[in-house]
Amino acid sequence: MRRVIIIGAGQAGGEAAQRLRQGGFTGDITLIGEEPSAPYQRPPLSKKYLAGELSMDRLLLRPPTVYTEEGVAFLSSVRAVWIDRASQRVRLEGGREIPYDALVLATGARPRKLPLAGADLDGVHLFRTAADVDAIRPRFNAGAKLIVVGAGYIGLEVAAVARQHGLDVTVIETAVRPLARVTSPEVAGFFLDEHTRQGVRFVLGGQPAVIKGQAEVTGVALTDGTELPADLVISGIGITPETTLAQQCNLAVDNGVTTDKHCRTSDPNIFAIGDCARRPMSYYGDRVQRLESVHNAVEGGRIVANAILGKEAYAEETPWFWSDQYDLKLQIAGLFQDYDHVVLRGAIADRAFAAFYYKGDQIIAVDAINKPGEFLGVKTLIQRKLTIAPADIEDASRPMKELVAAARPL
Numbered sequence: 131m132r133r134v135i136i137i138g139a140g141q142a143g144g145e146a147a148q149r150l151r152q153g154g155f156t157g158d159i160t161l162i163g164e165e166p167s168a169p170y171q172r173p174p175l176s177k178k179y180l181a182g183e184l185s186m187d188r189l190l191l192r193p194p195t196v197y198t199e200e201g202v203a204f205l206s207s208v209r210a211v212w213i214d215r216a217s218q219r220v221r222l223e224g225g226r227e228i229p230y231d232a233l234v235l236a237t238g239a240r241p242r243k244l245p246l247a248g249a250d251l252d253g254v255h256l257f258r259t260a261a262d263v264d265a266i267r268p269r270f271n272a273g274a275k276l277i278v279v280g281a282g283y284i285g286l287e288v289a290a291v292a293r294q295h296g297l298d299v300t301v302i303e304t305a306v307r308p309l310a311r312v313t314s315p316e317v318a319g320f321f322l323d324e325h326t327r328q329g330v331r332f333v334l335g336g337q338p339a340v341i342k343g344q345a346e347v348t349g350v351a352l353t354d355g356t357e358l359p360a361d362l363v364i365s366g367i368g369i370t371p372e373t374t375l376a377q378q379c380n381l382a383v384d385n386g387v388t389t390d391k392h393c394r395t396s397d398p399n400i401f402a403i404g405d406c407a408r409r410p411m412s413y414y415g416d417r418v419q420r421l422e423s424v425h426n427a428v429e430g431g432r433i434v435a436n437a438i439l440g441k442e443a444y445a446e447e448t449p450w451f452w453s454d455q456y457d458l459k460l461q462i463a464g465l466f467q468d469y470d471h472v473v474l475r476g477a478i479a480d481r482a483f484a485a486f487y488y489k490g491d492q493i494i495a496v497d498a499i500n501k502p503g504e505f506l507g508v509k510t511l512i513q514r515k516l517t518i519a520p521a522d523i524e525d526a527s528r529p530m531k532e533l534v535a536a537a538r539p540l
Contacts, residue, residue, distance in 0.1 A: 131231040132231055133160075133229055133231045134155070134157060134159050134230065135160045135162065136234040137220065137235055137237055138235065138237040138238055138404065139161050139169050139204070139236075140238050141428065142404030142427035143234065143236035143404070144161070145430070146236060146431040147161050147200075149431055149434075150435045153441065155435075158203070161202055161204045161205065162205045162210050162222070165207070166206050166207045168192065169190070169192070170260065173424060175257070175262075176257065176287040177291065179263055180270070181291045181295065182267075189260065205222075208222055208223065211223050212378065215399075218230050230399075231399065233401070235375065235387055235403070235407070236430075236431075237404075239372055239406060241256040241370075242368050243365065244341070246338055246341050249341055251341055251343045251346060253269055253361060253362050254341055257284055266362065269362040271295075273296060275297070275362070276292050276297045276298065276299050276360065276361070276362045276364065277300050277349075277362070278301045278366055279363065280301075281308035281332070281366075282309060282366055285364075285366030286308060286325065290325070293328050293329055299329070300331045300360075301331070301332050302336045302338055303334050303335075305334070307319065308322050308325075308334075309321060313466065313497055314466070314485055317499070324455070324456065324481075328456060336356075338350050338353075371385065381397060382396040386407050386408040386420040388407075388408050388418065391409060392437040393409055393433050393434045401438070404431075412446050413449075413513075424451075425450045426449065429444070433446075450462060450463050450464075450509060458499055459499070460498070460499050462495065463495060463498075463508040464495030464496060464509075464512050466494065469487035469494055470489055471520075472487055473523050473524060474486075482499060482500040482501055484501045485497040485498075486508070491517055493508060493511055493512070493518065494512070507530040511537055514537075516534070516537035516540065518534070518536075518537050518538075
């Protein structure tokens, strides 16, 4: 195998290129990215980059010169428009075609645009790329009225930074609580209370009807007739996996490009990793899952590099995530879906506690707020297929390390 093309220069694509070279691949590697910059970190966009505390240079995963030094042909500001599986060629915008022996789709995801009249007004923004944040900054000033539509992690992180910079913030969420799809009512309630205490207003169960304004946004009208003034509107209603190329060339797609545990698609010469892909999760009975996380991007890059190099399968790690809001660090290990009961360790009022998610007697996930020991403990438990009785978890006087050391096999 002499030629590898990676479409998508985000964290997953960059990781794949790096791991291929580090693993001894000596053939051609072409990394194609639609953005002008080299691969960079996305999580800080809604945190320190939005706050102006982190420059673009510090977002970069590796210095741009490294790609040249390692013999990676990095094509920036370039879009792949077609895959010809029969001839194993990728066509770029402008007509150039590049042959491949192995193709990696790391196309990521695109932010969902608000499906409302007025969504194209000046002052209404998506939130996905560094360019999106740069476009927001001129209006991101103390005293400005910001409406965030969507109370997921991105929406709440943006709200937290905005309040810390003196903006007047309203969050509109169609569900009855924030973080409704990604955590328990207990943890969601804690973050609702925290943001409210910080001065964020919530419209829960609210449905935007139209974005008001002529050339520029002036407000958002709800379906109940309420009108909320706004100088800036940010959409935080989630992302959609970017599967256009995969669908064009008839790969198996179902809420993401479907792959096996080696990230191989329905075409044995094409792989898919990162936000655009779904693969079996061994720690969850090989349930096919699409994850949106740094962990998944990095792990996918390592798995696909090993597969292309013909090496032993990369050993999966427990899925993990995080979110920073104010002085709160939420660390998540595992996947909480399908839990049947939650056990709290520590007092919510102390702003340092953990929610352990059980399915039967198995701990399948944890949300740890300012509790790094509990986060690391559950990563270990899931990795080693161990569990701890709920009564022992509730006893906060016992150190987490002690509980993990005494954990029993499933």
